[in-house]
Amino acid sequence: MDRPPLIVSDGLTKAYGPTFALRDLSMDVRQGEVYGLLGPNGSGKTTTIRLWLGLMRPTRGRATIFGHDCWRGGLQVRRLVSYLPGELRMPGSLSGLGVLKFLSGLRDGEGLDRAAAIAERVMKLDLRRKVRKYSTGMKQKLALAQAFADPVDVLILDEPTSALDPSARLDVMNLIREAKAQGQTVVFSGHVLSEIEAVCDRVAILRRGRLVHVEDMHARRRLRMLLVRFAGGAAPPFPEELGLSVRKTEGPALLLEHRGELAPLLRWLATAPVEDLAIGTEDLHSLYNQFHGAEAVDEDEEPAR
Amino acid sequence: MKPFWTLVRKNFHDVRWSLFLSAAALAALGWLLVHVASLQETRIRQALSNGKGFNWVRQMGLDADPPSIEIMMAFWNHPFIILVVAMWAIGRGSNAVSTEIERGTLDMVMSRPVSRSSYLASQVLTSTLGLLLIAAALAAGAYAATFYNILKVPPPFWLLMRPAFNLAALAFPMYGYALLLSSFDIVRWRPLTIASVLTLGGFIARVISVIPVFKDSVWQPWAERASLFTLYNPVDAVSERSRYDFDVAVLLGLGSACIALAFLAFATRDLPANA
Incomplete structure (x- = not known):
């Protein structure tokens, strides 16, 4: 039986003058599933996420999470969602623990103990060190620890493994599976197809701001x-x-x-x-190539004269 | 309310060194200017009685045999004092939104359950308290100096707080327009540059308006009114002939209007990923 949709986008469009960052996106993410967002840089993944979080106002259409309008009810939405930005910046003057305290303080102090435990035990971080002395990967681990510790229903992870070493990537995959087992809904945007293939229930492929395909990964695994x-x-x-x-x-x-x-x-x-x-079997790469490979047909592209 | 106070605490952590250095610099300057006033008090009194010398003091409206505090306050128009509070106000205003977007640190905050108004209110509160603290440091430095330097009539602390508050009020609209510009933007340099040029323009307008040769020019009143600095009068702030309340009210009104517009702009704008 299909679970109820939790994130609903209906004709969601974001335009900057004549340029469309996202065009008429209609899709839904069901409660408890791990949903992958795939597409090259500039395909609209991050724009979609920022519209869902109420950080940007849609030009047309709307999105809701748990029935809350993402723009008008952005604050309620962000109470239910934890977001890991793709390009992460942290205040270097704080220690690792200081950052976790700050981030959990913005959520009424919830999740600090769990975040510290994940950071120290799973991610193997020294939380007494200043963040400015952390490598990019360590900062990403710290942010991931906070994201997975937040007591929320939805996790939105924008390229969560981009700066991580292989063993940390495995840890993240395990944390995503754990989150799913606990009933959390996870949206996972990324470029590493094998990771998306490993954990996602469904995958949306975007191209030039349009949703071009949604793949049921369970059906695909039976293929x-x-x-x-x-x-x-x-x-x-x-x-x-x-x-x-x-x-x-x-x-x-x-x-x-x-x-x-x-x-x-x-x-x-x-x-x-x-x-x-x-x-x-067929991996996700061949499906991805149907839309983004050299032979992919782009209906939006102007014909050569 | 907890996220709001978390933000305020973090903001104070971020500004602790610039706040300490600005306050220390003004406290030291406050002390130094009292020392200078103490050394010059007798000569200034003579000059005001004779009508010879110290014209710049006379231009500030000091009569013959003024109270010591008025002589002290004549030195509070020192450009360094104005520079410190202007730097604090413009720096804090332009940092509030656009710099955070440029750095990418705004994402970290705004992706949490924090309303945009809470975020901006925490910025305004931190900066306003910082501004008051810096101005109070000037008064505190001056007051401390009165115990170690000889003045005819040492002023009480509360009286020193009046021009100090006028100084903070002068910086408030500067903070307001820098914040407003920052609330629209995605890079730091633009609001910082525009706010600095506006402030410098206002200062130049004030300087031109008090040059004696331009006193009868038709545009002199316009140059005077165009400048915020016309509303900062430390000597008037401690004297009976004061327009202090009106000046401070205008400065606070201008600053509040700019801040209100900044709230409106920030509430309705897109927050893009770092520029």
């Missing part, structure tokens, strides 16, 4: 790709109940998509005139 060469070069008809479809032809071979049970497929393959076969 198998078959590269098959049939004897005689001609494929036999596929039984409808198998859930097989042709993605494309590659020379004498066919690239097939399969979304269904494995056993009937294997039984059918055993009877079919298969000369060669490879079965695999």
Whole structure:
């Protein structure tokens, strides 16, 4: 059963004069899911997040979180949301603990103990040191500790692992899974496709400020790709109940998509005139490339004259 | 209210050194000017009686045989005093929003459950209290000096606070327009430059308006009215002939109007990622 939508964007548009940073974004994020935002720089991910947080006013359309209008009720929205900015700056004159005290003080002192515990035990930070002596990655870890400690329903993480080492990235992935297990909703914007693939329930792909695709990652994980060469070069008809479809032809071979049970497929393959076969999965990269790869068609681009 | 006081505490932490240095500089200057006034008091009294010398003191409206505090206050028009409070006011005003956006530190605050009005109110409170503290330091330095320097009639502390408050009130509109400019902007240099030019322009207008050769010019009254500095009169602030209340009210009114507009601008603007 689908969970109720928690973040709803309806025709959300942000324009700066003739330039659109975000155009007619209609989507929803359901309660308790991990939702990925994908797209190259300038595709509108951060603009979307800032509109959700009430930091910017939409040119058209509206967004709501828990029914609160994100612009008019920005304060109520931010009570329910913890946000990790993509480009993080902190007051260098404070110690790590000082920053956590300051940030939790802005939320009535909530979450300080948990933030300090995450920072020290999980992120291995020395909270007595001044923040100006922290590396970029350490600052990011500190902010992540605060974000995961906030007693909120929604976590919005804008490129949360961009400055982290591989082991810290794993820690962040685990914290996201933990947050989901506790019923928190997580919006995760990033460029590392493998991370998004690993934790997200659904992924939205943006291009030039438009939402171009929403992928259900559970369905995608059930997807198998078959590269098959049939004897005689001609494929036999596929039984409808198998859930097989042709993605494309590659020379004498066919690239097939399969979304269904494995056993009937294997039984059918055993009877079919298969000369060669490879079965695999498809990573998020190939989906991403459909919209942002060299062969992607951009409807917004003006035709060459 | 806790987020608001968290912000106020953080703001004071940020400004602690500039506040301490500004206050210490003015306290020292307050002391020094009393020392100078003490050394010059007899000569100034003679000059005011004879009508010879110390014309700049006479231009401030000092009569023959003025009280010691009026002679002291003649020195409170020193440009360094005005420079310190102007630097504090313009610096704090222009830092409040646009510098925070430029640094990227505003995101850290505004992504928390903090209203825009709370954020700006914490900035205004910190800066206003800082301004009062700096001006009070000048009065405190001067008052302390009266115990170690000989004056004909040493003034009480409360009387020194009147010109000190006039000084703080002078800086209040400067803070107001710097804050207003900052509330619209995303970089530090622009509000800082515009506010500095406005302040410098006002100071130049005041200086021109008191030059004797321009006294009968048709534009002299306009130059005088165009300047905030016309409303800062430390000698008048301690004398009976004072327009002190009116001057201070105008300065506070101008500052409050600019701050109110800054609240409006900040409440309705976009807060972009760091510029």
